[in-house]
Amino acid sequence: MRKGLFAGLALMMAMSVSAVQAEGPVEMRIQAMKDTGAAMRVLAKAAKGQTEISLLQELAAKTVKKTGASIPAMFPKGTGPDDAMMGDTRAKTEIWSDWKGFTAQATAMEQAGDALIAAVGAGDRAALGAALDQAGKACGGCHKPYRTPKE
Amino acid sequence: MSVFKTAIVLVALAGFAFVAFLFWPRFPTVAVDADFRVTDRAVIARGGYITAAAGCVSCHWDKEGGGTPFAGGRRIASPFGDFISPNITPDQATGIGAWTPSDFLRLMQHGYLPSGQPTFPSFPWGHYRHISQNDALAIYAYLMSLAPVSQAQRGNELPFPLSARPAQLVWRWLFMPASVDVTDRGAYLVHALGHCGACHTPRNALGGRQSDRLLEGVTDQSGKVLVPGLTASTGLGNWSADELDDFLTDGFKPNYDTVEGEMALVIEHGTSRLTAADRAALVAYLKSLP
Numbered sequence: 330m331r332k333g334l335f336a337g338l339a340l341m342m343a344m345s346v347s348a349v350q351a352e353g354p355v356e357m358r359i360q361a362m363k364d365t366g367a368a369m370r371v372l373a374k375a376a377k378g379q380t381e382i383s384l385l386q387e388l389a390a391k392t393v394k395k396t397g398a399s400i401p402a403m404f405p406k407g408t409g410p411d412d413a414m415m416g417d418t419r420a421k422t423e424i425w426s427d428w429k430g431f432t433a434q435a436t437a438m439e440q441a442g443d444a445l446i447a448a449v450g451a452g453d454r455a456a457l458g459a460a461l462d463q464a465g466k467a468c469g470g471c472h473k474p475y476r477t478p479k480e
Numbered sequence: 481m482s483v484f485k486t487a488i489v490l491v492a493l494a495g496f497a498f499v500a501f502l503f504w505p506r507f508p509t510v511a512v513d514a515d516f517r518v519t520d521r522a523v524i525a526r527g528g529y530i531t532a533a534a535g536c537v538s539c540h541w542d543k544e545g546g547g548t549p550f551a552g553g554r555r556i557a558s559p560f561g562d563f564i565s566p567n568i569t570p571d572q573a574t575g576i577g578a579w580t581p582s583d584f585l586r587l588m589q590h591g592y593l594p595s596g597q598p599t600f601p602s603f604p605w606g607h608y609r610h611i612s613q614n615d616a617l618a619i620y621a622y623l624m625s626l627a628p629v630s631q632a633q634r635g636n637e638l639p640f641p642l643s644a645r646p647a648q649l650v651w652r653w654l655f656m657p658a659s660v661d662v663t664d665r666g667a668y669l670v671h672a673l674g675h676c677g678a679c680h681t682p683r684n685a686l687g688g689r690q691s692d693r694l695l696e697g698v699t700d701q702s703g704k705v706l707v708p709g710l711t712a713s714t715g716l717g718n719w720s721a722d723e724l725d726d727f728l729t730d731g732f733k734p735n736y737d738t739v740e741g742e743m744a745l746v747i748e749h750g751t752s753r754l755t756a757a758d759r760a761a762l763v764a765y766l767k768s769l770p
Contacts, residue, residue: 366736373726373736465730469738478740 355418358403361396368392369464372445376457386449386457393464394442400435410477419477427474434471441467502646505596510585513613518581518621527622530615533673533758534608535750538742539565551575551629556602560687561638563602571628584620585613591652598648600636606689610662610672655688666765669758670695674750679707679742695769711769724763728752 368389374380409422424431441464448456517523531537542553542565552567570577576584583594591598591605599605611619641647662668670676680695697709709715716724723734728751731739739747751759 363735369732369736370734373732379722465732465738468736469731472738472740 354403354405354408355420358400361399361403365393365396369461369468372449372457372461375449376454376461378454382449382452382454382457387446390442390445390449393445394439397435397438397440397442397467400438401432404431419479421475421477424475431471431475434467434475437470438464438467499646502649506590506592506598507596508586508590508592510582510589512581512585513617516581516617516621518624520621523618523621524625526615527618527620527625529753530611530673531619531622532753533669533750534611534619535674535746536568536619538745538749540568541565548629548631550623550626551631553631553634558602558687560642561636563600563636563638564634566633567629567631568623569626569629569631570624571630574630574632575628576623577628579620581617581620585616588616588619589613597645598652600638600645600648601651601687602636604675604678606657607671607675607678610660610668612672615673651686651688655684655686657689658691660694664761664765665758666761666763666768669754669762670765674746674762676710676746680710695766710766712767713770716766716769721763721767724766725759728754728759728763 371380371389372386372393375382375386404420404424406425408418409420409425410418411422441460444460444463445457448460537549539554539556540552541547541549542551542555545553547553548569550567550569552565554565556563556565567575569575572578579594586592586594587599587603588605588608588611591603591609593599608616636643660667660671662672677689677695680697682690682693682696682698684690695710696714697705698707699705719727719734727733727739728747730752731744731747733739738744751762754762
């Protein structure tokens with residue numbers, strides 16, 4: 330538990346530091362995505378029984394939900410690949426031409442976040458595994474249609 | 481006849497002989513095990529597993545175009561032109577229904593079609609020839625157990641002279657990659673079935689694989705990574721065995737980013753379907769590469 334608390338603090342610090350470092354909307358959302366990835370890893374380790382379910386997992390589950398909820402706001406109009414000064418974004422123009430489909434995936438991620446929070450709260454590894462699958466589908470379900478593959 | 485004329489005739493004859501040599505159909509000898517039964521259920525089941533591990537369906541399925549698995553029609557782009565994968569369901573007219581087990585072994589072990597002409601290396605035969613005879617026949621039995629789909633072959637879209645199959649013989653002679661030791665189960669899964677090197681091993685300008693740089697990844701001229709390396713020094717050094725196993729099961733990288741493109745298919749149709757023991761062997765082999 331002590332260890333978990335410590336790691337939780339470290340994670341929170343890392344996240345607040347990164348929030349300060351990030352500047353433009355693109356850097357900010359990329360950082361949020363990276364933090365979400367780190368959170369998912371923390372949850373996956375617990376689901377596999379490699380670590381205890383503790384405060385760290387609680388924070389991680391909340392991070393997934395929070396990112397899901399803030400995705401629509403992280404992709405304002407004018408931050409696409411064709412917009413000036415946006416630098417290296419892999420966001421596709423389809424995000425804005427199919428805004429409904431895009432936000433539906435964000436909602437799916439938010440709901441998966443709820444399932445994660447419930448599973449962590451119950452300390453239930455099996456439920457955590459199922460919620461992770463649900464969250465994972467939301468990640469891939471959005472990246473595939475709305476993110477340009479690395480070239 | 482002057483010496484000059486004689487020389488011309490000789491050169492022309494040699495040229496004809498060479499072209500005839502290239503076009504001459506080839507039927508390397510193969511020997512099908514006497515006890516092989518194409519309808520043996522146990523063999524078919526094993527064949528289904530081997531076929532998944534070999535990732536055949538990734539190429540032989542036009543998923544985006546709404547096609548049927550194994551019925552082909554997928555466009556596979558290469559720097560030399562586009563290949564359109566053929567139908568490998570057992571349809572008599574448009575698939576491989578008329579192929580004998582020997583025809584199939586000749587393709588898998590020697591890279592020759594029933595017509596006696598060589599296949600293009602877009603069919604990763606340089607890797608598949610390491611597949612054991614037993615496994616190759618099991619794949620055959622599995623394919624023959626599928627429902628036949630009538631879907632005519634569209635043919636490759638290659639420019640001449642690359643489109644001429646005999647040109648393949650010259651290419652093979654120049655670039656035939658050295659064979660790899662696949663006695664270790666993990667090495668067998670990586671090099672024979674998984675054909676990981678088809679994408680992860682760098683190639684020379686003419687598309688020949690650089691056998692001395694197995695699985696070291698592909699970069700463009702500017703050094704940008706196109707396909708990451710799989711050896712410790714070229715890519716996977718920071719991955720734990722566990723992380724690698726997870727990635728090959730669910731497609732999430734250590735930073736939990738989702739996998740993309742071709743590799744997503746490799747995982748979906750191939751590595752995620754391996755038994756835990758086989759995947760562990762594959763991972764252990766990759767982690768052993770310096």
